[in-house]
Amino acid sequence: MANVVVVGSQWGDEGKGKLVDWLSEQADVVVRFQGGHNAGHTLVIDGTSYKLALLPSGVVRGKLSVIGNGVVIDPHALVAEIARLEAQGVKISPEILRVADNATLILSLHRELDALREDASPAGTKIGTTKRGIGPAYEDKVGRRAIRVMDLANMSTLPAKIDRLLTHHNAILRGLGREEITADAIYNELESVADQILPYMEKAWYMLDKARRAGKRLLFEGAQGALLDNDHGTYPFVTSSNTVAGQAAAGSGLGPNSIDYVLGITKAYTTRVGEGPFPTEQQNEIGEFLGTKGHEFGTNTGRRRRCGWFDAVIVRQTVCTSGINGIALTKLDVLDGLDEIKICVGYELDGERIDYLPASQGAQARVVPIYETLPGWKESTRGARTWAELPAQAVKYVRHVEELIGAPVALLSTSPERDDTILVQNPFQD
Structure with a gap:
């Protein structure tokens, strides 16, 4: 049995909510390990949407849920969020929610x-x-x-x-x-x-260590995405915490040997909110198409997201910095209907081709994306639950993404509905 860390492999908003809900149903304990109430997940269960900011996804499923020491907590926001979920019929008590005493x-x-x-x-x-x-x-x-x-x-x-x-x-x-x-x-x-x-106060590290030693399945969920990491992201246009998978250990009080599988949630195109570099951003009809069809608005802020083509360079970099074992590719259906689809496979910086996103703010602003163009597909991928249901060009797109980022697709999501997922590898059964 594996303990799983879920991270966003881009700038956040990759559709982690659906995947962490699916995983939390299999987990015994769900741990939030970084961030604050500026980011979170939307869970859709039996047609009801639950918007989470601080609370781990497990609370909706009645699973033991822990807010770790790596999270910064607005106590009034937490109380309000608990009340909001209880008004939706979710019972939250100290039996299922614990908060790290050193947060x-x-x-x-x-x-x-x-x-x-x-x-x-x-x-x-x-x-x-x-x-x-x-x-x-x-x-x-x-x-x-x-x-x-x-x-x-x-x-x-x-x-x-x-x-x-x-x-x-x-x-x-x-x-x-x-x-x-x-x-x-x-x-x-x-x-x-x-x-x-x-x-709700608890010695979280102590409780989690006991759960791990008892053979419980632990799910570590982060907020935002790896490109907003305070060290490895597009600094200074980042968040104030580490968002890469390694923070799951520090932000929960467990050692790195507690992590068995890292799942990178990856959108089939790219979005970000706020300021900062975005090499593949499309401020044109393509960006408008992706934003409108993908309903690209922030879960907790309502901010419209900037949209662009899939950037294999940044995801490949996250595969390295977070030690990603496999990805969950989301929102493939948003690409349905496009005549052609571009993928960024490298950058040009000051006349030289590079295969990484430089750390320098100035260099990040100067990189020019190098694209490959793939044929699109007119058929719908929405709701597909097997590879056989996907158009041939969609399968080729997914396989090419795997090659470019150096990581396999473990799950493929074809709609916001939890059952509309093609399962290749269950991270908990690594």
Whole structure:
């Protein structure tokens, strides 16, 4: 039995929700290991949509679900999300949801600082943040001044921690000409939510280690995509955490030997939201076609996604940086009806051909995609559940993607419905 990590192999929004729901039904424990409530999954079960931001996908299936230490948690957003799902009939209790005691909390001051800095950034330097406080919360975490979940259990120690936090944040506010924040305001903010969070608090690493040793199947799910990784993505137009598969170990408190299979969720074309380089972006009728047919809007932000051709260079790079064993190729049906389909197979940078995305911001902005053109198909792939149901040109497209990225297709998704999937290899039975 394998423990599986699910990562997005592009810039996120690859359709992870359907796949993690399918996998969570087979898992015993589902672990969210990074990010905040700026990204999440949409699950469609029996015609009902569940939009998740912080909660692991397992909660909808009644599976033990863990928010790991690598996640930054807005406690009020978490309480609101629990209430929202319970209104949809999903029962969430401490028996199925546990929150790492050493996870960092997002506070109102983080949201305010996030918005202030983004709004003050000159044109061309904006990151495209969702202004939900994720970045500033991670900054406080590595700056060793964060308030963590466990601190809610001992309110008497909070004043000193808040003073340390505000020494930093009020200096920034003074520099921006803004009103300073009082310690009482932060204390009251935390006190108002502590009793609602503490029942879920857990030594997550300890509990997960016991589950692993007992032979339980663990599913690690991340948010966003590998190209938004703080180290390996299109820096600085990235998120504030590591999104590659290796973070599953650090963000849950388990060692890397706990990971047996890495599944990279990969869209049959490419999208991204926010600012930053996007070599294969199509700001034309092709981009409009993909965005409209693919319903490309953010799950939790509603932002329209930028769309372009499949970029084999970045996915091949993610196969390396995340150690991907196999991919789940999604949204193949969106390509139905195109006369021809292009795939980026390399870049030209300053007159030289390269087969990787450079780390330099300037170089990323200068790369020019090199395309191969494949014939499209007019028949529908939507709802196909066997290879035999796919048009010949669609099969050729999928096989060529496998060759270019150096990883096999383990699953092929042909619609948002969970049963419309061609299973080649079950990651849990690696």
